[in-house]
Amino acid sequence: MKKVFARPESLKLTPFHYCPGCGHSIIHRLVSEVIDELGIRERTVGVPPAGCAVLAYNYFDVDMAEAPHGRAAAVATGIKRVRPDLVAFSYQGDGDIAAIGTAETIHAANRGERITAIFVNNAVYGMTGGQMAPTTISGQVTTTTPLGRAPLRDGYPLDLSEMLGIAAGSVYIERTSVSSPKWINKTKKAIRKAFMVQLEDRGFSLVEILSPCPTNWKMTPVQSIRWVEETMMTIFPPKVIKDVA
Amino acid sequence: MSETKEKKKDKKLMRGSHVLGEAAIRAGCRAYFGYPITPQNELPEYMAEQFAQMPDAVFLQAESELASINMVMGASIAGARVMTSSSSPGISLKQEGISYIAGMELPAVIVNMMRGGPGLGNIAPAQGDYFQATKGGGHGDYRLIVLAPAYGQEIADMTRQAFDLADKYRNPVMILGDGMLGQMMEPVVFPDPIDPAQLPAKPWTLTGCKGRPSRIIRSLWLDVNREEELNWRLVRKYEAITAEVVDQEMYLAEDAELIIVAYGTAARIAKGGVQRARAMGIKVGLFRPKTLWPYPSEPLARLADQVDEIIVFEMSTGQMVEDVRLAVEGRCRVSFYGRPGGVVATPEEISRVISSTHHRAHPKKVAGGRASGGSRLTVVG
Amino acid sequence: MKGKIEIDQELCKGCGLCIQVCPKKQIEFSDALNKKGYYPASFKERDRKTTEKLECTGCALCAIQCPDVAIEVYREEKEQSTTAKKAAPTDE
Numbered sequence A: 001m002k003k004v005f006a007r008p009e010s011l012k013l014t015p016f017h018y019c020p021g022c023g024h025s026i027i028h029r030l031v032s033e034v035i036d037e038l039g040i041r042e043r044t045v046g047v048p049p050a051g052c053a054v055l056a057y058n059y060f061d062v063d064m065a066e067a068p069h070g071r072a073a074a075v076a077t078g079i080k081r082v083r084p085d086l087v088a089f090s091y092q093g094d095g096d097i098a099a100i101g102t103a104e105t106i107h108a109a110n111r112g113e114r115i116t117a118i119f120v121n122n123a124v125y126g127m128t129g130g131q132m133a134p135t136t137i138s139g140q141v142t143t144t145t146p147l148g149r150a151p152l153r154d155g156y157p158l159d160l161s162e163m164l165g166i167a168a169g170s171v172y173i174e175r176t177s178v179s180s181p182k183w184i185n186k187t188k189k190a191i192r193k194a195f196m197v198q199l200e201d202r203g204f205s206l207v208e209i210l211s212p213c214p215t216n217w218k219m220t221p222v223q224s225i226r227w228v229e230e231t232m233m234t235i236f237p238p239k240v241i242k243d244v245a
Numbered sequence B: 001m002s003e004t005k006e007k008k009k010d011k012k013l014m015r016g017s018h019v020l021g022e023a024a025i026r027a028g029c030r031a032y033f034g035y036p037i038t039p040q041n042e043l044p045e046y047m048a049e050q051f052a053q054m055p056d057a058v059f060l061q062a063e064s065e066l067a068s069i070n071m072v073m074g075a076s077i078a079g080a081r082v083m084t085s086s087s088s089p090g091i092s093l094k095q096e097g098i099s100y101i102a103g104m105e106l107p108a109v110i111v112n113m114m115r116g117g118p119g120l121g122n123i124a125p126a127q128g129d130y131f132q133a134t135k136g137g138g139h140g141d142y143r144l145i146v147l148a149p150a151y152g153q154e155i156a157d158m159t160r161q162a163f164d165l166a167d168k169y170r171n172p173v174m175i176l177g178d179g180m181l182g183q184m185m186e187p188v189v190f191p192d193p194i195d196p197a198q199l200p201a202k203p204w205t206l207t208g209c210k211g212r213p214s215r216i217i218r219s220l221w222l223d224v225n226r227e228e229e230l231n232w233r234l235v236r237k238y239e240a241i242t243a244e245v246v247d248q249e250m251y252l253a254e255d256a257e258l259i260i261v262a263y264g265t266a267a268r269i270a271k272g273g274v275q276r277a278r279a280m281g282i283k284v285g286l287f288r289p290k291t292l293w294p295y296p297s298e299p300l301a302r303l304a305d306q307v308d309e310i311i312v313f314e315m316s317t318g319q320m321v322e323d324v325r326l327a328v329e330g331r332c333r334v335s336f337y338g339r340p341g342g343v344v345a346t347p348e349e350i351s352r353v354i355s356s357t358h359h360r361a362h363p364k365k366v367a368g369g370r371a372s373g374g375s376r377l378t379v380v381g
Numbered sequence C: 001m002k003g004k005i006e007i008d009q010e011l012c013k014g015c016g017l018c019i020q021v022c023p024k025k026q027i028e029f030s031d032a033l034n035k036k037g038y039y040p041a042s043f044k045e046r047d048r049k050t051t052e053k054l055e056c057t058g059c060a061l062c063a064i065q066c067p068d069v070a071i072e073v074y075r076e077e078k079e080q081s082t083t084a085k086k087a088a089p090t091d092e
């Protein structure tokens, strides 16, 4: 029999530190598969965030430069501007990209930076212990919204991807999910397309990925992928938000 | 600098901020990221204009100082000689990135043309950011190399030096000036330009892992032992820097009984004050640190053995004076004179400070002189 | 059997997602803990109760969903033109 599914080359053998059922690890694999398939491993530089994915540099077998919390778009901009021949991607959580790093992200998109952002939306601050994130949905219980997020007090869930779609320099923005094999395949296609936009030197690309955080959602992995589909998707519907053909 | 006829021909009359920009380009700087703030806008404007004609150079006006310092980080990671500049409030915003850059051991040149503070303050020349520049500024245990030019020529020379030191030690270097220094038109002879392609290769940059294992540039060290190891390694680096780069100017110090210590614009004013006081017969000299970190403590300590008193003059309420006291270690009296908030003292004013200090220190020497009663000069302004 | 999978018992964190997505109910939790302290998933060739032979198609859905890249999938080669095209994870 022929091996039809194995670990991609751009993903080191190091076991993930992520919790069981965490979406981060699936997304790591998808990004690595795309890097392999596009043959860009030797000219890719990844920029992981502060967040659960802070150790992403231990997993991707490409050059990796850690960014301060929220600043990945600026760091990637610096890399890409001085070395346009490289492929620069940022890997950021929702707190990283949609709260502390909002300004850097919007302006990178608006400048049409030739970078690719992988935006992992798990509706909480995972690394710091499950506090409210900009993407926490109304009513959702987190450690800092013990009675549920009350929009008039805590603000509404922020749809950063839609905001980025308005920016003239963004070329391709899609929201997907890793809650089922079908969605995972769609996510991979989206990631591939986002990298292609960069390789074709067209502008800013981003894939927002709805991703389970069973630990902070206090759910089993199976419950958490259901919650993504039944609840998160109603607030953050997966779709192509922008595709400048 | 000796002025042969050749060199005279090369002399250019330029304002300080343009001198800095030109010297940076000649040092092989091909990337600049910044955000407008007075009084340093002439520098980014110069970079924008020059880089517009250089296809391999990157000028980017960022959305904030936070973004610009992180772009500097990225450009440095990718191997560029890179610079950013700002003035006090903007430098505060850059502190996050500066701490990371120091911790990740990345070369970068950061220019602070200081203005009056705290807060928004004003746009007049001041020296209130000494602590921020020399004691770390951001979080964690780190140091910047801090160069303090006082003349146009020195801006040109120190800018070259800043890029070289940054690369050599993989450490951020700050050029600490003020609005006055940036505006002043002075004749300058520039060092010859460097071709960035000829600079030594940096074997740690991230340029894609072609033909080598992939690399990581990180600032997270969850293992406390490795973080401690990094901290001590930085200390050893700082010791090497201290041994190599400490620099100062001494002016009329040989026979001095009184020394005034000042840096940057304040030192220029102080020099005028010294000249006036000398004309009055007071044996006063100037000690001007050219590096603020590392601080020229040893030469200053030797001077302290020779003089009765050291006056520290700063355009602040007294920051460098602490380093002077540490260097002097009680060898002589140290007093302070400050004009904070953007007020620029005059040489006459400084000569009055010198003479009153002198009269107090030597009441008998001064025929008919009026000895001032105070044991210590306090902040005036 | 058209396909089979191999689960790395030490990489597996017992999240159960593969069990959830396998259309052929071909995966179960094993009874023994692995070194990390999880009950890893294991491939079953026969149904425990009915002892009926199960049919893994090599569709790779389990591997696609597995967060820890613990699953490798094998498939009979002649099947490639039909099944592989539909499910190969590397497909567009």
Ligand SMILES: Cc1ncc(C[n+]2csc(CCOP(=O)(O)OP(=O)(O)O)c2C)c(N)n1
Residues within 6 Å of the ligand: A050, A051, A052, A053, A069, A092, A093, A094, A095, A096, A097, A120, A122, A124, A125, A126, A127, A128, A133
């Ligand atoms: C300046 C700064 N503020 C706060 C933190 C602490 N911090 C680390 S990660 C994080 C948020 C992580 O949430 P998210 O970006 O959603 O990523 P996740 O962990 O959920 O993947 C915070 C607040 C920090 N590292 N730096």
Ligand code: SF4
Residues within 6 Å of the ligand: A017, A018, A019, A021, A022, A023, A024, A052, A122, A126, A127, A212, A213, A214, A215, A216
């Ligand atoms: S806390 Fe959540 S996001 Fe972080 S590793 Fe665990 S499951 Fe993943």
Ligand code: SF4
Residues within 6 Å of the ligand: C003, C004, C005, C021, C022, C023, C024, C025, C026, C027, C055, C056, C057, C058, C059, C060, C061, C062, C063, C073
């Ligand atoms: S390859 Fe398909 S059928 Fe076989 S175990 Fe995996 S999910 Fe089940």
Ligand code: SF4
Residues within 6 Å of the ligand: C007, C011, C012, C013, C014, C015, C016, C017, C018, C019, C040, C041, C062, C065, C066, C067, C068, C069, C070, C071
């Ligand atoms: S999906 Fe992967 S990690 Fe989860 S139980 Fe199955 S093999 Fe183990």
